[in-house]
Amino acid sequence: MNGLPIDLHLAWESLPALFDGLKMTAILTALPLLFGLALAFPIGFARMSDRRWLAFLAEAFVTFFRGAPLLILLYLVYYGLGQIEALRKGPFWILFGSPFGCAIVALSFNHAAYMVEVLRGSLLAVPHGIVEASEALGISRRNVFIWVKMPLAIRYGLKAYQNEVVSFIKGTAIVSVVTITDLTAVANSIFEQTYDPFTPILCAAAFYWAFVNLVRIGFDLWGRWLNRHNAEDVAADAVAPGRGPSLRPASDLKQVTP
Amino acid sequence: MIVQAADTAETGGPAIAITGLVKHYGNHRALNGIDLDIRRGEKVVICGPSGSGKSTLIRCINALERHDGGSIVVNGIKLTADEGAVQDIRQEVGMVFQHFNLFPHLTALENCMLAPRLNRGLAKARAEKLAMHYLERVHLADHARKYPARLSGGQQQRVAIARALCMEPRILLFDEPTSALDPEMVKEVLGVMEELAASGVTMICVTHEMGFARRVADRCVFMDHGEIVEDGEAETFFQAPESGRLRDFLARILR
Numbered sequence: 001m002n003g004l005p006i007d008l009h010l011a012w013e014s015l016p017a018l019f020d021g022l023k024m025t026a027i028l029t030a031l032p033l034l035f036g037l038a039l040a041f042p043i044g045f046a047r048m049s050d051r052r053w054l055a056f057l058a059e060a061f062v063t064f065f066r067g068a069p070l071l072i073l074l075y076l077v078y079y080g081l082g083q084i085e086a087l088r089k090g091p092f093w094i095l096f097g098s099p100f101g102c103a104i105v106a107l108s109f110n111h112a113a114y115m116v117e118v119l120r121g122s123l124l125a126v127p128h129g130i131v132e133a134s135e136a137l138g139i140s141r142r143n144v145f146i147w148v149k150m151p152l153a154i155r156y157g158l159k160a161y162q163n164e165v166v167s168f169i170k171g172t173a174i175v176s177v178v179t180i181t182d183l184t185a186v187a188n189s190i191f192e193q194t195y196d197p198f199t200p201i202l203c204a205a206a207f208y209w210a211f212v213n214l215v216r217i218g219f220d221l222w223g224r225w226l227n228r229h230n231a232e233d234v235a236a237d238a239v240a241p242g243r244g245p246s247l248r249p250a251s252d253l254k255q256v257t258p
Numbered sequence: 259m260i261v262q263a264a265d266t267a268e269t270g271g272p273a274i275a276i277t278g279l280v281k282h283y284g285n286h287r288a289l290n291g292i293d294l295d296i297r298r299g300e301k302v303v304i305c306g307p308s309g310s311g312k313s314t315l316i317r318c319i320n321a322l323e324r325h326d327g328g329s330i331v332v333n334g335i336k337l338t339a340d341e342g343a344v345q346d347i348r349q350e351v352g353m354v355f356q357h358f359n360l361f362p363h364l365t366a367l368e369n370c371m372l373a374p375r376l377n378r379g380l381a382k383a384r385a386e387k388l389a390m391h392y393l394e395r396v397h398l399a400d401h402a403r404k405y406p407a408r409l410s411g412g413q414q415q416r417v418a419i420a421r422a423l424c425m426e427p428r429i430l431l432f433d434e435p436t437s438a439l440d441p442e443m444v445k446e447v448l449g450v451m452e453e454l455a456a457s458g459v460t461m462i463c464v465t466h467e468m469g470f471a472r473r474v475a476d477r478c479v480f481m482d483h484g485e486i487v488e489d490g491e492a493e494t495f496f497q498a499p500e501s502g503r504l505r506d507f508l509a510r511i512l513r
Contacts, residue, residue, distance in 0.1 A: 127359075129355060129357055129359040130359050130360075130361060130362075132322055132355070132359065133353075133355060133359035133360075133361075133418075134361075134372075134373075135322065135348070136320055136322060136348060136351075136352070136353040136355075136422075137348070137352075137372075137373035137377070137421070137422070137425060138345055138348035138349045138373065138377050138425060139372070139373055139376050139377060140345070140376070140377075143376045147372060147376065148361060148372075151363050152361075152362070152363060155363065226363075228405075229362060229363060229365075229405030229406070229407055229408075230405075230407055
């Protein structure tokens with residue numbers, strides 16, 4: 001030992017295993033983000049539907065999957081569903097028979113429930129007047145959604161989405177309880193073999209930190225590109241400070257009403 | 259449907275025929291049996307105190323508000339709950355709003371290109387040419403690549419006018435187009451509207467700009483409590499108002 005709590009030699013030796021763990025964590029992030037988002041759209045539409053029963057079903061989905069702790073959800077899917085014989089004999093057993101499949105399902109539903117609310121909030125934030133203007137131009141409802149509502153909703157919801165993704169990444173760590181060797185599981189197994197808690201756990205923390213920040217930088221670049229119409233505004237203000245109070249927070253894309 | 263409508267318009271039917279129009283908001287009767295015919299090419303100014311139903315009236319014409327009774331026929335197309343009829347009418351009718359309602363994520367040019375591209379399937383180059391043509395007409399060709407946030411209120415409103423013109427509507431509705439503007443910007447917007455009026459398009463304008471009404475309007479309509487109180491040629495409207503309510507109103511806004 002050299003005074004540091006970290007054994008540099010062990011850290012170096014552990015790198016390949018930790019990278020493999022990070023790869024699993026990345027997959028367990030990417031796939032549920034994809035599936036969750038895909039699920040969030042139809043459920044979100046149902047949630048905003050005028051049909052009461054449809055909105056109620058969607059709300060029940062959100063309440064359940066947002067309310068249930070992820071760990072409980074994972075146990076339910078992994079241990080619970082296996083008890084159902086029809087499922088064990090059915091075609092879906094390919095999915096539910098493996099810990100990986102179970103983790104993807106639990107994580108996707110959890111993420112979907114959160115995304116329904118993010119999506120709904122962002123769509124409701126689109127100023128009504130802008131939607132009316134599109135309708136008055138004779139643009140069909142479908143096109144108004146694709147070309148006006150959604151592009152604006154993405155801008156309003158980006159920060160909330162980023163928060164959800166970042167906390168989701170860290171949340172994936174619980175999959176180690178169903179025998180998946182993600183980043184946390186790798187670090188834990190190194191600890192159990194070496195009885196050195198600091199080196200593997202701190203290394204894993206560094207890996208998480210790097211991953212999360214990479215995602216954050218990605219979001220920042222995306223957000224800057226999306227909000228270029230406001231960024232330009234800031235530049236104009238810097239050049240011509242007398243131009244009046246046109247500097248607005250990025251979250252406020254509403255039209256100026258002088 | 260549109261071809262049929264054009265025939266009707268060409269044979270000289272009214273641009274807009276409104277009979278017995280009724281609109282409720284809950285228990286409140288916002289429009290209480292409005293009858294109004296507007297000839298093709300006519301410029302009509304609608305004025306009245308706030309809450310008189312003037313905005314509601316023009317918002318019913320392009321079905322932004324759905325009416326509860328009476329009928330609206332625009333260029334021969336009867337406005338019903340049917341989405342097809344609504345879409346057909348909206349192709350004929352352009353609208354300019356008090357708060358501009360530009361698409362903040364699109365440049366002035368893209369704001370103008372969106373509807374022609376989506377509704378008429380114009381190729382990008384053709385839509386751009388069309389948009390530039392109308393941006394020139396509102397004297398904003400130099401600002402075509404700017405986002406709305408970088409434009410002044412008056413410029414934004416002129417982009418909104420160009421955006422409506424890009425659909426080449428036969429009828430233009432203006433809902434208090436200058437009420438949200440700083441005084442020094444009102445003139446540039448009214449100037450563009452006057453140039454438009456000279457082009458022969460049918461215009462209905464809710465406004466309190468009485469100078470504009472005098473210069474441009476063929477006819478002025480005064481509304482109060484969801485009814486048309488007075489409807490006459492611009493000259494007599496201002497010189498010899500018949501009803502006491504209009505006299506009071508004019509006295510208040512002309513000061």
